[in-house]
Amino acid sequence: MDAWGAALTVAVATFFGAAAVAAIRPKLGYALSAAGAVLLLAVAVEALVGGPVRGAAWSGPLGDPESLVLDGLSGFFALAAAVVWIATAVYSLTYDARRSPLLAVCFSLTLGSIALLVASSSFLLFLIGWETMTVASYGMILQALGRRGRVFSAAFVFLVFGEASTLFVILAVAGLRVGNGTFAEVPFASAGDLSALVFVASLLGFALKMGVAPFHMSEWLPIAHSSAPSNASAVLSSTLTLAGAYGLFRVLSLLGPPPLWWGAVTLGIGAASVLLGALFAAVSEHTKGLPAYSTIENNGLILVALGVALLARAEGLTDLCVFALFAAFYQALAHAVAKTVLFLAAGWTEHVTGTFDLTSVGGRVKRGDRAAFAGTLAATLSLAAAPPLAGFVSEWMILESLFQSYQFVPAWVQFLGLVSGAAVALGAGLIVIAMVKFLGFTLLWNPSAAGAARRSPGLAVPIGAVGAVVLGLGIGAPWVLRFLTPSVAAFSGFPVTAPVGGLLSVPNGWSILSGxxxxxxxxxxxxxxxxxxxxxxxxxxxxGRRGAPAARVTPVWMAGSPPGRDGEVYTSFGYSTGLRIMMSTVLGTREIRSGAGPVSEAGLATPEPYSVDLEVLDIFKLFYDDLVRGGEALATALKARVMTGDLGRYLAYILVVVLATVIYVAAAFG
Amino acid sequence: MTRSAWREEPADRFALTPDRALAYVAPEGAFALYNDFAARDSVLATGLAPVPPAEVVAAWRDQGGERRPHRLVPPDTVEGYGTFTFPYGPISMGVPESGRFDVVTYGERVLELTPIGGYKARRTLPSLAGRPLADAALRIERLAGNVAAAHVAAFLAAAESAQGTGVPTRELWTRALAQELQRIYNHVHVLGRIAEAASQNVGSAETHALAEQILRLQGHVFGHRWLFGALLPGGPPRRLDLDGRRALAAALAPRSKEFEELWELFLDSRTFVDRIQGTCPVARELAVRWGAVGPTLRACGVPWDDRLRVPVVPYTDLFLALPHERDGDALARVLVRVQEVRSSFLLLEQLLDRWPADGGAPEEAAPPVAPGRGLGRVEAPSGDLVYDVRARDGRIEAVAARTPSDANWPLFSFGMRDAVFTDFHFAFESFGLVFAETDR
Amino acid sequence: MPSWIGQAAHRGILTSRYPRAPATEAEVPMTARAPGPPAAGPLPAAAISVCPVGAIGERAVDQGRCIRCARCLAHGLQPVGPVELTVARAEALVAPPGARDPPAPAPPLASLGRSIHVFLVDVGSCNACNLEVLGIANPLYDAARLGIFFTNSPRHADVLLVVGVPTEEMVEPLRRAYEAMPAPKSVIAIGACPISGGAFRGNPGLRPSLDGLVPVDRFVPGCPPAPIQILDALLTVSGRNRREG
The missing domain is CATH 1.20.5 (Single alpha-helices involved in coiled-coils or other helix-helix interfaces)
Known part of the structure; x- marks a missing residue:
């Protein structure tokens, strides 16, 4: 263990230390977490530049060697997470002033567990980190302000889906253990059905964590993140889902050459997530719900790129595989940083206006905190894939990979590439609506209206700093891509060169070349x-203006009416109602009227207020609701028929199980 | 041709008998019926249909209806997440007149549309008190320029009834001639506006050209493009001698043919018909309960037309088809108007053909509803128009009016519920509403 | 579609040749010319007393007040002067007796250039002026051939056409519309109402004219002015009128 190794060990330990300290001194806990993240960032850079970093090693409880290692793959994820954590921890110093120390404890614990699972060299340690992460995040969500019942139910939904995810991950790990005979993260020795089982289990487990279709409408991601404090949301949305992506990449990197259907399934799930996530983001009215849905879209994009990479590898198209992998990594990085800004900005606007409701936020945030304004601008534009920002580069790379799906031989795969490309393009369009809405109604809308003028540099500076990173990742993409070469190599297992070059008078290395x-x-x-x-x-x-009269500023023309009266300004809800009505089949839009109705129809003595609400339902939520109802019905039935409370009956069950076991063992080993 | 211009009608749900009408229009001093709630209360006291329910009007009064600008329809309070009020007007090129529409919406769909009038109230009616009849008539003409003939005809009928003055038969024929010409102009204009809104560029250009030709014809025959002064003694010269009538008949024939061709082409255009079919529907029951008039009422299947129901010379002597439709939507209103253009062309033919040879014996005026107080009622292009005039010794004491726009605003508002923004122009134009008629 | 074309071809060109040729008889209604005395000298007393709006004084006829009711024509006055009546100052509308020639034509506002965008504001009209203004767009006048276009917002407008007598309620909206227009801009008062209150002069709650509300560059008398006269006003503003050469 060299100095870098020691640094890695210290960094991971710092997070857990911070968690302990935070119980007494929350601010110190955040500060320590920030320090740990800085250290982790340095180590991650070293892992990508100078090769794998090996930290502390010990013998595990089951006899496996355990150690902390950052190789190219885990180094990348540690890097992305560390950037997010530094900003979030600094932001928390100001943001968390009014909350309990428990939030600070869970925050540091979540960071530590994610660092642990990323740096672990064995799946046992990975599972420990994974489970700690789930429980610690659950703790963070519980710290939400608001009606307790709502918070508890949101946190519970999070926990249920988290544990479901853990179950599948355990299944995948068990499969790996059976094949390899060890928990160590080494290439999978077995093949065939077992590797298929590992693939399906890990895809399910990690997709649940990433919140992609069809699990997105479980709504755990939006609900949980919306309820959680903003610093927690940033960590959950940017890095918890990143942990899910890491798990999937790690397992797939060990599984060996994929069959065609793996890529197809991944691509399909990804494309569906892009479309649905973007659609739901566009009709969301919550300053944190909207970024949460956008996370679904972005994780979908990662899966789309991964799917193309898997298909290309199965087809032997090395160039395309490499390019798609670069796209996937860049998408993960771009999303992590930009999404952090959005959640921090949601916390900032809530801090200033006291609400998460987009329509109510509208016009009430003054542009006092320029750093926050600039950062939010950069992040929303990046998520809307506008040049020259990070999201633009990654989205371009993903679309470029999809354009090359014509190279796949089977017609159905080509067709899938075509459909997915259309879905991704449509999703890209819809997410623009969502981002314009977020930016417009939090910051740009009606700035002349009287609003809170509170400034908060402690919140604004981290937002601005990450915004600068978003811009840097956009402009410096060719250099960052070269820097990511070890990550792609670590995943694909063959020598890789970054897809950069030059053309015409653009200097060599300044351009990204696809295919x-x-x-x-x-x-x-x-x-x-x-x-x-x-x-x-x-x-x-x-x-042209020289000599011209000075510019004259006049109020907005409102057809002769005075501008901007109360209740006479466009709402963010109104902004996306067109979409609600157009996409009513998917959104299950319905109008709910209550009250007597208008005087002309009701024949009322006096007019009474009546209400008309446009409700967006979610066909997937309906499905899960049905599932829950079915489960409850089954449980009730079982309780009535099987679990009668009769002791004799229970003894009989035990007897049957024992007999069955004996027979099985005898048959197997006899 | 010596019967009274106003005759007792058999009891009819929609008939406005003199005693009923007494309560139906506002007394002296009121700017407009809709601004005068004492008058409205007296209407309610008689329990007449068609009027809005008493309680609604009471509540309406509390909502500041007397202040200007004021709402032209009963109040409603709709709420819901994300809803907001979108003020459209008072100056919007979509509607060439000044008036506001408050649209309550959650985006895209109209939940409630409230027309707000009073921006261009010129306080005309109260200013008439004490003026000689002819001077008052000059101002009545300029109340709503595009329907001047109907207004002045109704006003003169009311004033004549109040004073018991007889009218030369030919004068009544002249009024009918002017009104039918102006009806054609207004209906064609409405059609042109709807075609414009539907981006039927060729069709709207042709229609507006036809409307301009009618205006020129009016100017040629009556000396004023909008018929101002045309029906008053001492107004612009009329050219209605035999040659003038022949020339008019000759000029009308090609216009009638043009209109027929034009309308056939419109009906051929699926995009045009689709756009107005089902737009802004008015249910028959609502139309009756809220007192719709004119093409709006006839489009709901109620064949009420003052020209037949309030028999005055010369309509009693002419053949008049009474077109009506059933669906109550913008298409139905347009179809009613189209058929009325045809019937007006036919009426004009008959008028010119059977023009009274000489001045004839003066027709008796309708009996006054009270001493010195008379009612005049004509079918204006957009519907039943009532004037209530008190006059003595050739001078006006008070004037009140109930115009078709007054009656039809609520139906427009109700019909727009659940429509989308883009339906607005089709709906608005199909009712033929004029702010100038309401903002008196 | 072919039927549209066939009909149009059959009908030929309907569009006016104005201003390249003088307005034809069909385009000029009887009310287009203002009433005036046939010769110099005091105006007939009968004409003065019969005028419902007091437009006829002892020494001059105020064409800005005249509502074209034609009563005075029976008492010695007759339609005089040209069809083009646009003037730059309201006072110029007061024609002294015997003045059969038009007031000096208004110079163009050259800064507007050759194509102008027009916004219509109704501040209390009877709807006739509105329809006459819109009428200049119909194929018989076809304002677009002269580079005149209607806009839907004062933000895009060069010229504000004001019709109607200004009511208190419309004072603020009118000011807002004027404020919203980019410079250079001009205002044309269309019809007797915005010039003098027209038939509504003296009613409570009305302003007697546009004086003090917005600066008016051109006045077009009439009740209502004919489309050809409105077209003339717009042409004088943009400097495209034949009369100015």
């Missing part, structure tokens, strides 16, 4: 061209 080469994009050139264009425009404007 070999298929399409080309130069992220650094985008801002340069934008700046030139803006400069020309500005010069033209300034020169």
């Amino acid at each position: 070999s080469p298929f399409g080309i994009l130069s992220p650094p050139m985008v801002p340069i061209l934008l700046a030139i264009g803006a400069g020309v425009g500005a010069a033209y404007y300034l020169l």
Whole structure:
């Protein structure tokens, strides 16, 4: 164990230490977490630049060697998580002022457990980290402010789906253990049915954690994240789902050459998540619900890229496989940082206006905190895939990979690529609506209206800093991609070169080339061209204005009415109602009227207020509701028929089980 | 042709008998019936249909209806998550007149639409007190320019009834001639506006061209494009001698043919018909209960037309088809208007053909409803128009009116519920509503 | 579709040749010309007393007040002068006796350029002026051929056309519309109402004219003015009128 190894060990330990300290001094706990994250970031960079970092090693309880290791793959995830954690922990120093120390404890514990599972070299340690993470996050969600009943039920839903995920992960790990005879993360020795079982179990388990279709409408992600405190939401949405992605990547990296259907299933799930996540984000009215749904969309994009990579590998298209993997990693990175900003911004606007309701936030946030404003702007535009930001690069890469699905031989795979491409494109369009809505109704809308003028640099600076990272990741994409080469290599298992090059007068290394080469994009050139264009425009404007009268500012033209009266401004709900009505089949939109109705129809003596609400239902939620109802009915039936409370009956059950076991053992070993 | 211009009608749900009408229109001093709640209360006291329910009106009064700008329809309070009020107006190019529409919506769909009037109230009616009849008539014409003939005809009928003045037969024929011409103009104009809203560019251009031709014809025959002064003694010269009538008949024939061709082409356009079919429907029951009039009422299957039900010369002597439709939507209203254009062309033919040879014996005026107080009632292009005039010694004492727009605003508002924003223009134009008629 | 084309071809060109050729008789209604005395000298007393709006004084006829009721025509006055009546100052509408020639034509507002966008504001009209203004867009006048277009927002407008007598309720909306227009901009008062209150002059709650509300650049008298006269006003504003050469 060299110095870097020691640093890794210390970093992981720091989080757990921070959790202990936080019980007494919450602020110190956050500060320690931030320090640990900084250390982890340094180690992660070393793991990507200088090769795997090996930390503490010991002998595990079941005799397996246990150790902390960051290789290319885990290094990448540690890197992405560390960036998020630094900002979130610093933000928490201000944000968490009014909450109990328990939140700080659970926060540090969640960070520590995620660091542990990412750095673990065996699946046993991974499982321990995984389960600690679930329980600690549950603790964070419980700290939400609001009606207790609602908070408890949200946290419970989170726990149920978390444990369901753990069950499948345990199944996958068991499969690996059976095949390899060890918990160590080594290439899978077995193949065939067992590897298929491991794939399905891990896909289910990790997809549950990532909250993608069809588990997205379990709503655990939106509900839980919406209820949770904002710093917790940022950690959950950006890094907890990242942990899920890490698990999936880790297991798949060990499984060996995938059959075609693995990629197809992954791609299908991803594409469906993109579409549904974007649609639900666009009609969400909650400043945290909207980013939460957007997380579904982004995790879907990761799965789409992963699916294309798996298909390409199965088809032997190495170039495409590598490119799609780069796309997947970049998407994960871009989403983690941008989404952090959104949740921190939601906490900031809530801090200023006291509400998470988009319609009520509208017009009440002043642009006092410029850093927060700029950061939120960068993050929302990035999530809407606008150049020159990180999300633009990753979305371009994913679409480029999908465009190349024509290379797949079986027609049905080509068709799947086509349909998925359409779904991703539609999702990309819908998410623009969602992001415009978020940005517009939190920050841009009606800034002249009287609003709270509270400034909060403690919240604004971290938001702005991560926003700068988003911009940097966008402009510097070719260099970041080269930096990620070890991660892709660690996953794919063959030598990899980053898909960067040059074209025309763009210097070599300034452009991203897809395929070999298929399409080309130069992220650094985008801002340069934008700046030139803006400069020309500005010069033209300034020169043209010489001698012209000074600009005159007049109120918005409202057809002759005075502008901006109370209750006469567009609501964010109204902004997306068109979508609600258009997509009513998927959204299950229905209008609920209550009260007597209008005087003309009701024949009333005096007019009475009546209400009309447009409700968006969720066909998946209905499915889960039915599932729960079915489960309850089954339980009731079992209770009546089987679990009668009769002792004699129970003794008989035990006897039957013992006999069956004896017979099985005798048959197996006899 | 010497019978009274106002005759007792058999009891009819919609008949406005003189004693009923007394209560039906506002007394002196009121700007408009809808602003005067004392008058409304007296209407309610008589238990007449069609009027809005008493309680509704009481509540309405509390909502500041007397202040201007004020709502033109009964109040309703709709609420719901994300709903907001979207004020449209008072200046919007979609509606060339000034008036506001408060749209309550949660986006896209109209939950409630409240027309707000009073922006252009010129306080005309109270200003008439003490003026000579002819001076008052000048101002009545300028109350609502595009339906001036109907207004002045109703006003003159009421004033004549109040004073018991007889009217030369030919004068009554002239009024009918002017009204039918203006009816054609208004219906064609409505059609053109709807075609415009439906982006039927060729059709709307042709229709507006036809409307302009009618205006020119009016200007040629009556000396004023909008018939101002046309029905008053001493107004612009009329050219209704034999040659003038022949020339008019000759000029009308090609317009009638143009209209027929135009309408056939509109019916051929699926996009046009689809756009107005089912738009802004008014249920027959609502139309009756809330007192709809004119094409709005006839489009719901109620064949009420003052020209037949309030028999005045010369309509009693002419053949008049009474078109009506059943669906009550914008298409039905348009179809009623189209058929009325046809019947008006036919009426004009008959009028010119059977023009009274000489001044004839003066027709008796309708008996006054009270000493010095008369009612005049005509079928304006958009429906039943009532004037209540008190006059003595050739001077006006007070004037009140109930115009078709007054009556039809609530139905427009009800019909727009659950419509989408883009239905607005089709719906609005199909009712032929005029703010100037309400903002008196 | 072919039937539209066939009909249009059959009907030929309906559009006016104005301003390249003078307005035809069909385009000029009888009320287009303002009443005036046939010769110099004091105006007949009968004409003065018969005027319902007091437009006829002893020495001059105020064309801005005249509502074209034609009563004075029976008492010695007659329609005089040209069809184009647009003036730059309301005072210019007061024609002294014997003045059979038009007031000096208003100079163009050259800064507006050759194509103008027009916004209509009704501040209390009877709807006739509104329809005459909209009428300039119909194929018989076809304002678009002269570069005149209607806009749906004052934000895009060069010219504000004001019709109707200003009510108290419309004062603020009118000001807002004027404020919302970008410079250079101009205002044209259409009809007797915005110039003098027209037939509603003196009613409570009304302003007597646009004075003090918005600066008016052109006045077009009439009740209502004919489309050709409105077209003329717009052409003088954009400097495209033949009269200015």
